[in-house]
Amino acid sequence: MHPFQHRALDITRRHFLRDCGIGVGKMALAGLLAEQLGAQISTAPADPLAPRAGHFPGKAKAVIHLFMAGAPSHLDLFDYKPDLIKMDGKPLPASVTEGQRLAFIRADAAVMGPQFKFARHGQSGMEISEALPYLSKIVDDICLIRSCHTEQFNHAPAQTFFQTGFAVPGRPSLGSWVTYGLGCVTRDLPAFVVLSTGSGISGGSALWSSGFLPTSYTGVRFRNQGDAILDVSNPGGIDPALQRETIDLVSQLNRKRLSATGDPEIATRLANYEMAFRMQTSAPELLDLSGETKETLDLYGCDPKVPSFARACLLARRMIERGVRFVNIFHEGWDAHSDVVGNHRKNCKETDQASAALVTDLKRRGMLDETLVAWGGEFGRTPMVESNAALGRSRGRDHHPKAYTTWMAGGGFKAGHIHGATDELGYNIVQDPVHVHDIQATLLHCLGFDHERLTYRTQGRDFRLTDVSGKVIKELLI
Secondary structure, three states: OOHHHHHHHOOOHHHHHHHOOOHHHHHHHHHHHHHHHHHHHHOOOOOOOOOOOOOOOOOOOEEEEEEEEOOOOHHHHOOOOHHHHHOOOOEOOHHHHOOOOOOOOOOOOEEOOOOOOEEEEOOOOEEEEOOOOOHHHHHHHEEEEEEEEOOOOOHHHHHHHHHHOOOOEOEOOHHHHHHHHHOOOOOOOOOEEEEEEOOOOOOHHHHHOOOOOOHHHOOEEOOOOOOOOOOOOOOOOOOHHHHHHHHHHHHHHHHHHHHHHOOHHHHHHHHHHHHHHHHHHHHHHHHOHHHOOHHHHHHHOOOOOOOOHHHHHHHHHHHHHOOOOEEEEEEEOOOOOOOHHHHHHHHHHHHHHHHHHHHHHHHHOOOHHHEEEEEEOOOEEEEEEEEEHHHOEEEEEEEEOOOEEEEEEOOOEOOOEEEOEEOOOOOOEEEOOEEHHHHHHHHHHHOOOOOOOOEEEEOOEEEEOOOOOOOOOHHHEO
16 A cells, blocks of 8 residues: 555544644634624724713813923922032932933932022922923912833933833824824814924834824824925815815725725725815914914914914914814923033923913813823933033933923813922932823823723734833822
8 A cells, every 4th residue: 555545544533623734723713803804894983083982081181292302301490409509519329329321421420400590489389490480380280290200211212102101113102092092073183283393303203103003093293384284285276176076086985995894094094085185274274373362472472473382382272172182292402411501491491481371371261171281301310410521511411210300280180289209319209109101091091091991902912002000190180
Protein backbone atom coordinates (compact mmCIF):
# COMPACT_ATOMS: atom_id res chain seq x y z
CA MET A 1 0.00 0.00 0.00
CA HIS A 2 1.23 3.48 -0.83
CA PRO A 3 2.32 5.37 2.34
CA PHE A 4 0.00 8.26 1.57
CA GLN A 5 -2.96 5.89 1.26
CA HIS A 6 -2.09 4.32 4.63
CA ARG A 7 -1.89 7.79 6.24
CA ALA A 8 -5.23 8.80 4.81
CA LEU A 9 -6.91 5.76 6.38
CA ASP A 10 -5.64 6.89 9.81
CA ILE A 11 -7.48 10.22 9.62
CA THR A 12 -10.53 10.15 11.88
CA ARG A 13 -13.46 12.50 12.42
CA ARG A 14 -11.81 13.69 15.65
CA HIS A 15 -8.68 14.61 13.69
CA PHE A 16 -10.78 16.70 11.33
CA LEU A 17 -12.58 18.52 14.14
CA ARG A 18 -9.42 19.16 16.15
CA ASP A 19 -6.37 19.35 13.93
CA CYS A 20 -7.30 20.45 10.46
CA GLY A 21 -6.35 23.92 9.26
CA ILE A 22 -9.80 25.35 9.96
CA GLY A 23 -11.44 23.30 12.68
CA VAL A 24 -14.90 23.70 14.17
CA GLY A 25 -13.66 26.19 16.76
CA LYS A 26 -12.32 28.52 14.11
CA MET A 27 -15.44 28.14 11.99
CA ALA A 28 -17.59 29.00 15.01
CA LEU A 29 -15.45 32.03 15.75
CA ALA A 30 -15.75 33.18 12.14
CA GLY A 31 -19.51 32.85 12.41
CA LEU A 32 -19.65 34.91 15.59
CA LEU A 33 -17.44 37.60 14.10
CA ALA A 34 -19.62 37.71 11.01
CA GLU A 35 -22.69 38.20 13.20
CA GLN A 36 -20.96 41.01 15.09
CA LEU A 37 -19.90 42.63 11.82
CA GLY A 38 -23.46 42.36 10.54
CA ALA A 39 -24.75 44.01 13.69
CA GLN A 40 -22.22 46.82 13.29
CA ILE A 41 -23.28 47.33 9.68
CA SER A 42 -26.97 47.38 10.55
CA THR A 43 -26.47 49.88 13.38
CA ALA A 44 -23.80 52.08 11.75
CA PRO A 45 -24.75 55.70 12.55
CA ALA A 46 -25.56 57.86 9.56
CA ASP A 47 -24.55 60.89 11.64
CA PRO A 48 -21.59 60.18 13.96
CA LEU A 49 -21.99 63.61 15.59
CA ALA A 50 -25.66 63.31 16.52
CA PRO A 51 -26.22 64.61 20.09
CA ARG A 52 -25.99 61.91 22.75
CA ALA A 53 -26.44 61.77 26.52
CA GLY A 54 -23.59 60.97 28.88
CA HIS A 55 -23.68 58.32 31.58
CA PHE A 56 -25.35 60.80 33.94
CA PRO A 57 -26.31 64.51 33.85
CA GLY A 58 -23.12 66.56 33.75
CA LYS A 59 -22.66 70.11 34.97
CA ALA A 60 -20.71 71.09 31.85
CA LYS A 61 -21.97 71.04 28.28
CA ALA A 62 -18.80 72.34 26.61
CA VAL A 63 -15.09 72.87 27.24
CA ILE A 64 -12.63 75.64 26.37
CA HIS A 65 -9.11 74.40 27.04
CA LEU A 66 -6.43 77.08 27.18
CA PHE A 67 -3.26 75.02 26.85
CA MET A 68 -0.04 76.87 27.65
CA ALA A 69 2.40 74.79 25.60
CA GLY A 70 5.98 74.90 26.83
CA ALA A 71 5.07 74.75 30.52
CA PRO A 72 4.65 77.93 32.61
CA SER A 73 6.59 78.17 35.86
CA HIS A 74 4.33 77.47 38.83
CA LEU A 75 6.99 79.02 41.07
CA ASP A 76 6.81 82.39 39.33
CA LEU A 77 3.05 82.55 38.76
CA PHE A 78 1.00 80.52 41.26
CA ASP A 79 3.00 78.83 44.00
CA TYR A 80 4.92 81.36 46.10
CA LYS A 81 7.90 79.91 48.00
CA PRO A 82 9.73 82.48 50.17
CA ASP A 83 12.22 79.80 51.30
CA LEU A 84 13.62 79.80 47.77
CA ILE A 85 14.57 83.44 48.25
CA LYS A 86 16.61 82.47 51.30
CA MET A 87 18.32 79.66 49.38
CA ASP A 88 18.93 81.66 46.20
CA GLY A 89 22.33 80.73 44.73
CA LYS A 90 22.74 77.59 46.88
CA PRO A 91 22.16 73.98 45.78
CA LEU A 92 19.16 72.03 47.00
CA PRO A 93 19.84 69.27 49.53
CA ALA A 94 20.83 66.06 47.73
CA SER A 95 17.96 64.24 49.44
CA VAL A 96 15.45 66.44 47.61
CA THR A 97 16.69 65.72 44.10
CA GLU A 98 17.67 62.09 44.59
CA GLY A 99 16.46 59.92 41.72
CA GLN A 100 15.04 62.87 39.76
CA ARG A 101 15.54 62.90 35.99
CA LEU A 102 16.36 66.38 34.73
CA ALA A 103 16.44 67.44 31.10
CA PHE A 104 19.17 70.10 30.90
CA ILE A 105 20.62 70.79 34.36
CA ARG A 106 22.44 68.93 37.10
CA ALA A 107 20.74 68.05 40.35
CA ASP A 108 23.17 70.32 42.24
CA ALA A 109 22.32 73.42 40.18
CA ALA A 110 21.84 76.57 42.27
CA VAL A 111 18.41 77.60 43.52
CA MET A 112 16.68 80.58 41.88
CA GLY A 113 13.97 82.27 43.92
CA PRO A 114 10.63 83.50 42.56
CA GLN A 115 11.18 86.21 39.97
CA PHE A 116 7.97 88.14 40.58
CA LYS A 117 6.26 89.57 43.63
CA PHE A 118 3.17 87.80 44.97
CA ALA A 119 0.10 89.13 46.77
CA ARG A 120 -3.16 87.73 48.13
CA HIS A 121 -6.37 88.53 46.28
CA GLY A 122 -10.12 88.15 46.61
CA GLN A 123 -12.14 86.66 49.43
CA SER A 124 -10.27 83.39 48.93
CA GLY A 125 -6.93 85.07 49.68
CA MET A 126 -5.36 83.31 46.71
CA GLU A 127 -1.68 84.21 46.21
CA ILE A 128 -1.01 85.19 42.60
CA SER A 129 2.04 86.67 40.89
CA GLU A 130 2.18 90.30 39.83
CA ALA A 131 2.71 88.96 36.29
CA LEU A 132 -1.00 88.02 36.23
CA PRO A 133 -2.85 91.23 37.19
CA TYR A 134 -6.08 90.30 35.37
CA LEU A 135 -6.31 86.79 36.79
CA SER A 136 -5.82 88.34 40.23
CA LYS A 137 -9.16 90.09 39.80
CA ILE A 138 -11.14 86.88 39.21
CA VAL A 139 -9.51 84.48 41.71
CA ASP A 140 -12.87 83.93 43.41
CA ASP A 141 -14.15 82.43 40.14
CA ILE A 142 -11.36 79.88 39.63
CA CYS A 143 -10.26 76.59 41.18
CA LEU A 144 -6.46 76.58 41.62
CA ILE A 145 -4.81 73.14 41.64
CA ARG A 146 -1.26 73.38 43.00
CA SER A 147 -0.48 69.65 43.13
CA CYS A 148 -0.52 68.42 39.52
CA HIS A 149 2.12 65.94 38.38
CA THR A 150 3.06 63.76 35.40
CA GLU A 151 5.64 61.13 34.45
CA GLN A 152 6.72 62.89 31.27
CA PHE A 153 9.55 65.42 31.38
CA ASN A 154 9.95 66.40 27.72
CA HIS A 155 7.49 68.61 25.86
CA ALA A 156 6.08 66.50 23.04
CA PRO A 157 5.49 63.37 25.16
CA ALA A 158 4.09 65.43 28.05
CA GLN A 159 1.75 67.42 25.81
CA THR A 160 0.61 64.23 24.08
CA PHE A 161 0.12 62.58 27.47
CA PHE A 162 -2.04 65.41 28.76
CA GLN A 163 -4.17 65.55 25.64
CA THR A 164 -4.49 61.82 24.90
CA GLY A 165 -3.63 59.95 28.12
CA PHE A 166 -0.63 58.31 26.43
CA ALA A 167 2.88 59.64 25.73
CA VAL A 168 3.12 58.22 22.20
CA PRO A 169 1.00 59.64 19.33
CA GLY A 170 -1.86 57.52 18.07
CA ARG A 171 -4.50 57.73 20.81
CA PRO A 172 -7.66 59.88 20.65
CA SER A 173 -7.38 63.35 22.15
CA LEU A 174 -9.52 64.67 24.99
CA GLY A 175 -11.64 66.71 22.59
CA SER A 176 -12.17 63.64 20.41
CA TRP A 177 -13.33 61.54 23.38
CA VAL A 178 -15.77 64.28 24.39
CA THR A 179 -17.30 64.60 20.92
CA TYR A 180 -17.38 60.79 20.56
CA GLY A 181 -19.32 60.60 23.82
CA LEU A 182 -21.65 63.59 23.48
CA GLY A 183 -21.86 64.35 19.78
CA CYS A 184 -22.63 67.94 18.88
CA VAL A 185 -25.66 70.22 18.92
CA THR A 186 -24.58 72.34 15.95
CA ARG A 187 -24.65 71.34 12.31
CA ASP A 188 -23.05 74.54 11.05
CA LEU A 189 -19.64 74.30 12.72
CA PRO A 190 -17.28 71.47 13.72
CA ALA A 191 -17.87 69.85 17.10
CA PHE A 192 -14.18 70.14 18.03
CA VAL A 193 -12.17 73.20 16.99
CA VAL A 194 -8.46 73.91 17.44
CA LEU A 195 -6.85 77.37 17.46
CA SER A 196 -3.20 78.16 18.05
CA THR A 197 -1.15 81.25 18.81
CA GLY A 198 2.52 81.63 19.58
CA SER A 199 5.54 79.89 18.13
CA GLY A 200 4.67 76.25 17.34
CA ILE A 201 3.37 73.13 19.09
CA SER A 202 5.87 70.42 20.08
CA GLY A 203 3.26 67.65 20.08
CA GLY A 204 1.90 68.61 16.66
CA SER A 205 -1.43 67.41 15.27
CA ALA A 206 -1.37 64.33 17.55
CA LEU A 207 -2.72 66.68 20.23
CA TRP A 208 -6.09 66.96 18.49
CA SER A 209 -6.14 63.69 16.55
CA SER A 210 -9.00 61.20 16.87
CA GLY A 211 -6.45 58.36 16.94
CA PHE A 212 -8.26 55.06 16.44
CA LEU A 213 -11.70 56.70 16.75
CA PRO A 214 -13.45 57.52 13.48
CA THR A 215 -11.97 60.65 11.92
CA SER A 216 -15.24 62.55 12.38
CA TYR A 217 -14.00 63.16 15.94
CA THR A 218 -10.71 64.77 14.91
CA GLY A 219 -10.25 68.43 15.87
CA VAL A 220 -10.60 70.91 13.01
CA ARG A 221 -7.81 73.47 13.07
CA PHE A 222 -8.76 77.04 12.24
CA ARG A 223 -6.10 79.19 10.63
CA ASN A 224 -5.30 82.65 11.92
CA GLN A 225 -5.26 84.35 8.52
CA GLY A 226 -7.22 84.02 5.29
CA ASP A 227 -9.97 81.43 5.23
CA ALA A 228 -10.23 79.86 8.69
CA ILE A 229 -10.38 76.49 6.94
CA LEU A 230 -8.66 75.86 3.63
CA ASP A 231 -10.97 75.74 0.61
CA VAL A 232 -14.05 76.80 2.57
CA SER A 233 -14.63 79.43 -0.12
CA ASN A 234 -15.75 78.37 -3.60
CA PRO A 235 -13.48 79.06 -6.56
CA GLY A 236 -14.75 81.74 -8.89
CA GLY A 237 -17.54 80.74 -11.24
CA ILE A 238 -18.98 77.92 -9.11
CA ASP A 239 -22.77 78.00 -9.05
CA PRO A 240 -24.23 77.26 -5.56
CA ALA A 241 -27.16 75.31 -7.03
CA LEU A 242 -24.86 73.08 -9.06
CA GLN A 243 -22.67 72.54 -6.00
CA ARG A 244 -25.72 71.49 -3.95
CA GLU A 245 -26.80 69.02 -6.63
CA THR A 246 -23.28 67.58 -6.83
CA ILE A 247 -23.09 67.06 -3.07
CA ASP A 248 -26.54 65.44 -3.06
CA LEU A 249 -25.51 62.98 -5.77
CA VAL A 250 -22.24 62.09 -4.01
CA SER A 251 -24.16 61.67 -0.74
CA GLN A 252 -26.59 59.24 -2.35
CA LEU A 253 -23.69 57.08 -3.54
CA ASN A 254 -21.96 57.28 -0.17
CA ARG A 255 -25.13 56.31 1.72
CA LYS A 256 -25.61 53.31 -0.50
CA ARG A 257 -22.07 52.19 0.21
CA LEU A 258 -22.48 52.91 3.94
CA SER A 259 -25.56 50.69 4.15
CA ALA A 260 -23.59 47.88 2.52
CA THR A 261 -20.37 48.08 4.55
CA GLY A 262 -21.05 50.05 7.75
CA ASP A 263 -17.65 51.73 7.35
CA PRO A 264 -17.61 54.66 9.85
CA GLU A 265 -15.24 56.57 7.57
CA ILE A 266 -18.03 56.79 4.98
CA ALA A 267 -20.30 58.29 7.64
CA THR A 268 -17.49 60.75 8.37
CA ARG A 269 -17.24 61.64 4.68
CA LEU A 270 -20.98 62.25 4.49
CA ALA A 271 -20.92 64.51 7.54
CA ASN A 272 -17.87 66.40 6.27
CA TYR A 273 -19.41 67.16 2.87
CA GLU A 274 -22.50 68.60 4.53
CA MET A 275 -20.48 70.46 7.15
CA ALA A 276 -18.22 72.04 4.52
CA PHE A 277 -21.23 73.20 2.53
CA ARG A 278 -22.88 74.83 5.56
CA MET A 279 -19.62 76.33 6.79
CA GLN A 280 -19.35 78.45 3.69
CA THR A 281 -21.98 80.57 5.42
CA SER A 282 -21.41 79.85 9.11
CA ALA A 283 -17.62 80.28 9.24
CA PRO A 284 -17.54 83.85 7.85
CA GLU A 285 -20.37 84.80 10.23
CA LEU A 286 -18.48 83.31 13.19
CA LEU A 287 -15.27 85.15 12.34
CA ASP A 288 -16.96 88.50 11.78
CA LEU A 289 -16.47 90.35 15.07
CA SER A 290 -18.09 93.57 13.88
CA GLY A 291 -21.18 92.76 15.96
CA GLU A 292 -19.21 92.64 19.22
CA THR A 293 -19.40 95.79 21.33
CA LYS A 294 -16.38 97.99 21.95
CA GLU A 295 -16.74 97.16 25.65
CA THR A 296 -16.39 93.43 24.90
CA LEU A 297 -13.42 93.92 22.56
CA ASP A 298 -11.72 96.09 25.19
CA LEU A 299 -12.47 93.48 27.89
CA TYR A 300 -10.51 90.88 25.93
CA GLY A 301 -7.92 93.35 24.63
CA CYS A 302 -8.87 92.22 21.13
CA ASP A 303 -8.17 93.93 17.82
CA PRO A 304 -10.61 92.13 15.47
CA LYS A 305 -8.25 92.46 12.53
CA VAL A 306 -5.13 91.08 14.25
CA PRO A 307 -4.66 87.37 15.01
CA SER A 308 -3.93 86.96 18.72
CA PHE A 309 -4.68 84.88 21.80
CA ALA A 310 -7.31 87.48 22.72
CA ARG A 311 -9.07 87.06 19.38
CA ALA A 312 -8.93 83.27 19.79
CA CYS A 313 -10.57 83.49 23.24
CA LEU A 314 -13.35 85.70 21.93
CA LEU A 315 -13.90 83.33 19.00
CA ALA A 316 -14.02 80.43 21.46
CA ARG A 317 -16.87 82.09 23.35
CA ARG A 318 -18.71 82.67 20.07
CA MET A 319 -18.20 79.02 19.11
CA ILE A 320 -19.61 77.76 22.39
CA GLU A 321 -22.62 80.05 21.92
CA ARG A 322 -23.19 78.43 18.53
CA GLY A 323 -23.04 74.88 19.85
CA VAL A 324 -19.40 73.83 19.42
CA ARG A 325 -18.61 71.17 22.01
CA PHE A 326 -14.84 71.51 22.57
CA VAL A 327 -12.38 74.31 21.77
CA ASN A 328 -8.64 73.90 22.23
CA ILE A 329 -6.50 77.05 22.18
CA PHE A 330 -2.77 76.30 22.17
CA HIS A 331 -0.52 79.20 23.13
CA GLU A 332 3.06 78.16 22.53
CA GLY A 333 6.27 79.71 23.82
CA TRP A 334 6.40 79.16 27.61
CA ASP A 335 9.57 77.04 27.50
CA ALA A 336 11.74 79.39 29.59
CA HIS A 337 15.13 77.67 29.63
CA SER A 338 16.57 81.17 29.60
CA ASP A 339 15.32 84.54 30.89
CA VAL A 340 12.26 83.27 32.72
CA VAL A 341 11.36 86.87 33.60
CA GLY A 342 11.32 88.11 30.00
CA ASN A 343 9.63 84.97 28.72
CA HIS A 344 6.85 84.98 31.30
CA ARG A 345 6.31 88.72 31.18
CA LYS A 346 5.76 88.46 27.41
CA ASN A 347 3.48 85.41 27.56
CA CYS A 348 1.45 86.78 30.47
CA LYS A 349 0.96 90.03 28.58
CA GLU A 350 -0.36 88.03 25.62
CA THR A 351 -2.66 85.69 27.56
CA ASP A 352 -3.60 87.01 31.01
CA GLN A 353 -6.17 89.64 30.07
CA ALA A 354 -8.00 87.43 27.58
CA SER A 355 -8.00 84.36 29.86
CA ALA A 356 -9.60 86.36 32.67
CA ALA A 357 -11.94 88.10 30.22
CA LEU A 358 -13.18 84.76 28.90
CA VAL A 359 -14.24 83.68 32.40
CA THR A 360 -15.81 87.09 33.10
CA ASP A 361 -17.64 87.17 29.76
CA LEU A 362 -19.03 83.65 30.13
CA LYS A 363 -20.16 84.42 33.67
CA ARG A 364 -22.01 87.61 32.79
CA ARG A 365 -23.75 85.84 29.89
CA GLY A 366 -24.91 83.02 32.18
CA MET A 367 -22.73 80.48 30.35
CA LEU A 368 -19.99 79.74 32.88
CA ASP A 369 -21.94 77.15 34.86
CA GLU A 370 -22.21 74.96 31.75
CA THR A 371 -18.83 75.82 30.19
CA LEU A 372 -15.65 74.40 31.67
CA VAL A 373 -12.58 76.59 31.19
CA ALA A 374 -9.21 74.89 31.81
CA TRP A 375 -5.82 76.67 31.88
CA GLY A 376 -2.38 75.06 32.21
CA GLY A 377 0.63 73.45 30.59
CA GLU A 378 2.25 70.03 30.39
CA PHE A 379 4.48 70.24 33.51
CA GLY A 380 6.18 72.74 35.81
CA ARG A 381 9.66 74.28 36.11
CA THR A 382 12.53 73.55 38.48
CA PRO A 383 13.37 75.70 41.52
CA MET A 384 16.98 75.47 40.29
CA VAL A 385 18.36 77.89 37.73
CA GLU A 386 19.37 76.84 34.23
CA SER A 387 22.43 78.57 32.88
CA ASN A 388 24.45 77.27 29.94
CA ALA A 389 26.89 79.56 28.17
CA ALA A 390 27.33 77.11 25.30
CA LEU A 391 23.61 77.24 24.57
CA GLY A 392 23.29 80.93 25.39
CA ARG A 393 21.03 80.27 28.35
CA SER A 394 20.91 82.10 31.67
CA ARG A 395 18.38 82.76 34.44
CA GLY A 396 15.98 80.12 33.13
CA ARG A 397 14.30 77.04 34.60
CA ASP A 398 14.37 73.40 33.48
CA HIS A 399 11.46 70.96 33.03
CA HIS A 400 9.85 69.72 36.23
CA PRO A 401 7.17 66.97 36.04
CA LYS A 402 6.91 66.33 39.80
CA ALA A 403 4.80 69.41 40.60
CA TYR A 404 2.94 72.15 38.77
CA THR A 405 -0.22 74.26 38.82
CA THR A 406 -3.35 74.48 36.67
CA TRP A 407 -6.63 76.29 37.15
CA MET A 408 -10.23 75.55 36.18
CA ALA A 409 -13.35 77.69 36.10
CA GLY A 410 -17.03 76.89 35.73
CA GLY A 411 -18.50 73.60 34.57
CA GLY A 412 -18.92 72.17 38.06
CA PHE A 413 -15.58 73.16 39.64
CA LYS A 414 -15.51 74.98 42.96
CA ALA A 415 -14.90 78.72 42.72
CA GLY A 416 -12.30 80.43 44.91
CA HIS A 417 -10.88 77.06 45.91
CA ILE A 418 -7.21 76.09 46.39
CA HIS A 419 -6.37 72.40 46.17
CA GLY A 420 -3.12 70.63 47.05
CA ALA A 421 0.26 71.90 48.13
CA THR A 422 3.95 71.46 47.39
CA ASP A 423 6.85 71.52 49.86
CA GLU A 424 8.63 74.71 50.90
CA LEU A 425 10.79 74.48 47.77
CA GLY A 426 7.97 73.86 45.28
CA TYR A 427 9.73 70.65 44.32
CA ASN A 428 7.59 67.78 45.66
CA ILE A 429 3.87 67.48 46.35
CA VAL A 430 3.04 67.14 50.04
CA GLN A 431 -0.77 67.35 49.97
CA ASP A 432 -3.51 65.98 47.69
CA PRO A 433 -1.57 65.01 44.54
CA VAL A 434 -3.46 65.22 41.25
CA HIS A 435 -2.14 63.11 38.38
CA VAL A 436 -2.82 63.97 34.74
CA HIS A 437 -5.20 60.99 34.52
CA ASP A 438 -7.04 62.40 37.55
CA ILE A 439 -7.50 65.71 35.73
CA GLN A 440 -8.84 63.87 32.69
CA ALA A 441 -11.19 61.73 34.79
CA THR A 442 -12.51 64.82 36.60
CA LEU A 443 -13.09 66.76 33.38
CA LEU A 444 -15.02 63.83 31.92
CA HIS A 445 -17.05 63.56 35.13
CA CYS A 446 -18.09 67.22 34.80
CA LEU A 447 -19.35 66.39 31.29
CA GLY A 448 -21.40 63.45 32.55
CA PHE A 449 -19.04 60.53 31.97
CA ASP A 450 -17.67 57.72 34.05
CA HIS A 451 -14.14 57.71 32.66
CA GLU A 452 -13.90 53.93 33.08
CA ARG A 453 -17.01 53.39 30.94
CA LEU A 454 -16.24 55.83 28.12
CA THR A 455 -14.40 53.27 26.00
CA TYR A 456 -13.77 52.23 22.40
CA ARG A 457 -12.88 48.69 21.35
CA THR A 458 -9.96 48.29 18.98
CA GLN A 459 -7.07 45.85 18.60
CA GLY A 460 -8.88 43.33 20.76
CA ARG A 461 -9.50 45.40 23.88
CA ASP A 462 -11.36 48.41 25.24
CA PHE A 463 -9.38 51.64 25.39
CA ARG A 464 -10.16 54.76 27.39
CA LEU A 465 -8.66 58.24 27.83
CA THR A 466 -7.35 57.50 31.32
CA ASP A 467 -5.78 54.16 30.26
CA VAL A 468 -5.75 51.98 33.41
CA SER A 469 -5.63 54.65 36.13
CA GLY A 470 -7.15 57.97 37.13
CA LYS A 471 -9.79 58.96 39.65
CA VAL A 472 -12.29 61.79 39.97
CA ILE A 473 -11.03 64.40 42.45
CA LYS A 474 -14.35 65.12 44.13
CA GLU A 475 -12.85 67.77 46.42
CA LEU A 476 -12.53 70.03 43.34
CA LEU A 477 -16.22 69.83 42.47
CA ILE A 478 -19.36 71.61 43.61
